[in-house]
Amino acid sequence: VGMRINVIGTAGSGKSTFSKRIAEKLDIPCIEIEELAWKSNWTEAADDELFSKLKTLLSSEDWVLDGNYSKTRHIKWKRCQxxxxxxxxxxxxxxxxLRRTLIRIFTGKELWAGNKETFWRQFFTRDSVIWWGLSNFFPKRKYYLIDSKNPEFAHIKFIRLRSRKEVEDFVTHKLHTV
Structure with a gap:
């Protein structure tokens, strides 16, 4: 029986780090939805392209999916456990x-499809991941909690981790018991 996990949370919650850690511990692939969603020059992939790539990658028996993208919920949660x-x-x-963005800006870290964060984009535009993360923090929290109670997703076990200690405890002690 496979293991299919989706890690969600607002920008900056630690999804990528957490996803990679649990995928490594379980020895299963980690899929980063951002990598599928972004093209060069910060252009978003068309929905049909994103959906097609995601369906293909999620057709395997084992995976950890790092990312939200509520528009993909009908695909990613169909087989998610x-x-x-x-x-x-x-x-x-x-x-x-703030810390992650500054590090990415000053190191010139290449992200998905060769994109890089710039000081201007992150501090002076509405395309800022900081702006997006902070303005969506409370609304997304509400929707995630509603989703966890939705009968359509009754086949999914929802686990909510609310502190760094709970996150660490899950990875080191509880992961193999779910």
Missing amino acids: IVVYLDLSFHIIFYRL
Whole structure:
């Protein structure tokens, strides 16, 4: 029997790091939805292209999917067994977003499809991941909690981790018991 996990949470919650850690521990592939969603010059992939790529990758028996993209829920949660929601506090999210963004800007880290974050984009435009993360923190929290109670997703075990300690405890002690 396969293991199919989707890790969700707002920008800066630690989805990518967490997803990679659990995929490594379980020795299964980690799929980063951002990699499928972005093309060069920060152009978003068309929905049909994103959906097609996602369906192909999620057709395997084992995976950890890192990412939200509610428009893909009908695909990603069809066969998903576990959704881990990283629900950390606002101040932790803000700190992480700011720190991560500054590191990416100053190191010139290449992200998906060769894209790089720039100071201008992140601090002076509405395309900022910081702006997006902070403005969506509370609305997304509400929707994630509603989703976890939706009868359509009754086949999924929802796990909500609310602190760094709970996240660490899950990875080191509880992962193999789910």
